[in-house]
Amino acid sequence: MPSVPAAPTAPVIGHRGAAGLAPENTAASFRTAARLGVRWVECDAQLTADGLAVVIHDDTLDRTTDGSGPVRTATLAAIRRLDAGSWSSPAFRGEKVPTLREVLDLTAALGLSLNLELKLAERAGPAEEDALAAACLAELASGPRPPRLLVSSFRREALARCAERAPDLPRAFLAADGDAEAVRVAVALGCRALNVAAGAVDRHLVRRAHAAGLAVLAYTVDDPERFRLLRSLGVAAVFSDHPERLTTPPGPHR
Ligand code: G3P
Ligand code: CA
DSSP states (O other): OOOOOOOSSOSEEETTTTTTTSOTTSHHHHHHHHHTTOSEEEEEEEEOTTSOEEEOSSSBSTTTSSOOSBGGGSOHHHHHTSOSSTTTOGGGTTOOOOBHHHHHHHHHHHTOEEEEEEOOOTTOOHHHHHHHHHHHHHHHHSSOOOSSEEEEESOHHHHHHHHHHOTTSOEEEEESSOOHHHHHHHHHTTOSEEEEEGGGOOHHHHHHHHHTTOEEEEEOOOOHHHHHHHHHHTOOEEEESOGGGSOOOSSOOO
């Protein structure tokens, strides 16, 4: 019986901050997560036209700001003029799309550990994966950092570039299905964890991942029953838009 790999996170990770309670990936969302007592949060980083890392999920500005068009063709100055809060609620009017630097500063100040997802548009090629990895690692090296970090991506090249440039930074491979191939890729990339869609998790997947030395993290889980079931299967942590709904088991949360 293989030993269970140590989880690089606490059992509940606030997804995009606390995306069910505040506009995702904004300062308000990360502050909300901290107020709930969450110890880890997740965010999505992408590059602007001028090569700066900003924290936003979609590859266009349309859904979560009052702007439109691809993130990748907008300058940081243009993105900073946008309102990233009103779409969620008038109470959040004036929230900005944060830079990765701002999120690192904020999470460090709040004592929140961070799962930084390197997010790339489907059409993005290896050069863009490399550029995003380089920009994010430069930010991590340039100032305050959260207490603990996990870098994740659906994109292999981005993780491979992180492995080359910052081999000691824990990595996770993101996969929608978590089949044997995903486990193989995660191991080949030197990852500590396999981050999988919750619907794809079963005991076979968890067993296979653990046998390969990988912790399993599942997204996105807001239902306490589902959380308990996944934990009983050996899932180390879940990403949740509503961390306040999940009862964390006793034990250290870092
Ligand atoms: O990292 C887990 C989860 O955030 C991955 O999916 O689409 O929410 O970025 P998505
Ligand atoms: Ca994400």
